[in-house]
Amino acid sequence: MSSSEEDDFADLRRYFNETEWSSLAKAEKKRYRNVRRNHRAMLAIGLNSPVPAFMRKGRPQVSEPYNSEEDEWTPHLKRFPPAPRRFQSPTSRPARIPARRPARIPARIPARIPARIPARITASSQRGLTRRPTASTPTEQEGGPATPTGPPGEGHHSPLKPTASGRRLETQNLDYNSYHRGQNLRDRSRVSYTEEEEPKDDHYFFCEDCNDFFIEECELHGPPVFVHDTPAPLGVPDRAKLTLPPGLEVRTSGIAVAGLGVFNHGNTVAVGTHYGPYEGETTDREQAVESGYSWLIYKDRLLHDYIDAKRETHSNWMRYVNCARNDEEQNLVAFQYKGGILYRSCKPISVGEELLVWYGEEYARDLGIVFDYIWDKKSSAKDVNESSKFQIYSCPGCLFSYTSQIYLHKHIKRCHQEEYVRLLGAGEIRAESLEISSREDILFCDQQRAVIT
Numbered sequence: 001m002s003s004s005e006e007d008d009f010a011d012l013r014r015y016f017n018e019t020e021w022s023s024l025a026k027a028e029k030k031r032y033r034n035v036r037r038n039h040r041a042m043l044a045i046g047l048n049s050p051v052p053a054f055m056r057k058g059r060p061q062v063s064e065p066y067n068s069e070e071d072e073w074t075p076h077l078k079r080f081p082p083a084p085r086r087f088q089s090p091t092s093r094p095a096r097i098p099a100r101r102p103a104r105i106p107a108r109i110p111a112r113i114p115a116r117i118p119a120r121i122t123a124s125s126q127r128g129l130t131r132r133p134t135a136s137t138p139t140e141q142e143g144g145p146a147t148p149t150g151p152p153g154e155g156h157h158s159p160l161k162p163t164a165s166g167r168r169l170e171t172q173n174l175d176y177n178s179y180h181r182g183q184n185l186r187d188r189s190r191v192s193y194t195e196e197e198e199p200k201d202d203h204y205f206f207c208e209d210c211n212d213f214f215i216e217e218c219e220l221h222g223p224p225v226f227v228h229d230t231p232a233p234l235g236v237p238d239r240a241k242l243t244l245p246p247g248l249e250v251r252t253s254g255i256a257v258a259g260l261g262v263f264n265h266g267n268t269v270a271v272g273t274h275y276g277p278y279e280g281e282t283t284d285r286e287q288a289v290e291s292g293y294s295w296l297i298y299k300d301r302l303l304h305d306y307i308d309a310k311r312e313t314h315s316n317w318m319r320y321v322n323c324a325r326n327d328e329e330q331n332l333v334a335f336q337y338k339g340g341i342l343y344r345s346c347k348p349i350s351v352g353e354e355l356l357v358w359y360g361e362e363y364a365r366d367l368g369i370v371f372d373y374i375w376d377k378k379s380s381a382k383d384v385n386e387s388s389k390f391q392i393y394s395c396p397g398c399l400f401s402y403t404s405q406i407y408l409h410k411h412i413k414r415c416h417q418e419e420y421v422r423l424l425g426a427g428e429i430r431a432e433s434l435e436i437s438s439r440e441d442i443l444f445c446d447q448q449r450a451v452i453t
């Protein structure tokens with residue numbers, strides 16, 4: 001890059017003033033350009049890429065040059081939470097899936113899951129952390145370090161981990177422990193950091209248009225739009241339905257086996273519309289795991305609550321929102337805001353369309369929810385009528401279900417040997433079509449036997 005190109009920072013003018021820019025070394029300027037280019041490239045191909053710290057609005061102005069390790073952690077930059085995660089295609093997961101463990105609670109949550117408890121409990125991906133210089137002595141609680149030696153937060157979690165706000169605590173700890181600071185050969189003063197929970201790490205909204213966080217209002221699009229619940233006294237029968245905001249209704253879901261769901265019957269819901277908070281009773285882990293209606297709410301790194309909407313008398317309409325089975329279907333994102341769970345529309349929701357949020361892969365799996373493993377754009381469920389055409393093929397031996405019979409048969413072949421042999425004998429399965437390719441994401445269940453290939 002020529003020096004005039006280097007000095008022309010029009011592309012990065014949003015993020016630096018002239019003084020800051022001129023104080024940067026050539027390599028640092030190049031690096032910021034690369035970071036921005038990579039971030040955009042990842043977004044362009046549909047990957048979840050947290051907005052690099054220097055590109056976030058509201059970053060504090062600095063009086064010294066930016067640290068070139070900013071992408072990992074820059075002490076003088078305030079850290080902002082990573083972008084909320086969206087539906088993650090099951091095909092992006094490793095082919096082999098751990099057997100189901102009944103005690104797991106999904107953090108219905110992407111980690112914010114909007115992280116769910118392996119039964120719909122998840123951690124908030126909208127978590128940001130700051131650190132302050134101090135000595136660090138790791139202590140253990142819930143299997144994780146109280147004062148992790150490495151930085152958590154954005155940019156360091158695998159984008160393939162399940163959670164939009166639904167990351168599991170174990171995953172977080174793993175990330176802390178496995179984090180290694182990049183080597184920097186340049187002179188710099190070294191300090192050791194103890195992690196300090198940024199007190200307002202769930203005080204951010206996210207603008208779907210700018211792909212950026214904001215606190216009170218987005219610079220370009222203003223304050224967040226909220227649709228409020230209809231007030232209803234706590235404890236009255238059917239309270240959850242009474243709280244439905246105007247324009248929404250509860251009726252049989254377009255997903256064949258899902259029970260009730262929430263539909264838009266008012267005007268088209270614009271992108272960036274907020275609902276919530278999710279209402280329910282604070283409960284313990286055991287009950288949350290059993291419920292099917294709980295979210296995990298992070299209070300700080302080590303403490304969390306479980307909010308359970310099982311009782312219709314003590315919850316709101318959000319308990320009826322079902323889980324999207326694929327990217328196309330998802331029109332709501334769950335995230336943690338000020339200690340509660342909000343849903344935000346991530347695409348326009350037409351009249352007649354069902355509201356569908358992503359619970360987090362693990363939680364959904366624990367609930368036996370069907371994913372579209374062989375998602376075909378041509379037959380995508382764009383509306384309720386189409387989605388109700390889905391044929392569900394359920395495994396007689398476990399909870400897993402598929403939208404393709406051949407995938408169900410492959411699952412039976414893999415996990416339920418006796419049933420497989422029986423179906424073969426009865427002529428209900430034809431062995432020749434059941435080769436399992438390494439690219440196929442066939443679920444293992446806890447009744448898994450020998451793998452027959």
Ligand SMILES: C[S@@+](CC[C@H](N)C(=O)[O-])C[C@H]1O[C@@H](n2cnc3c(N)ncnc32)[C@H](O)[C@@H]1O
Nearest residue numbers: 258259260292293319320321322323367369370
């Ligand atoms: C939070 S509740 C949603 C409301 C629920 N449908 C009802 O009638 O009360 C979660 C439960 O709905 C069902 N569910 C949600 N999404 C589903 C999906 N995509 N496929 C199948 N069942 C689903 C599961 O039984 C799950 O335990």
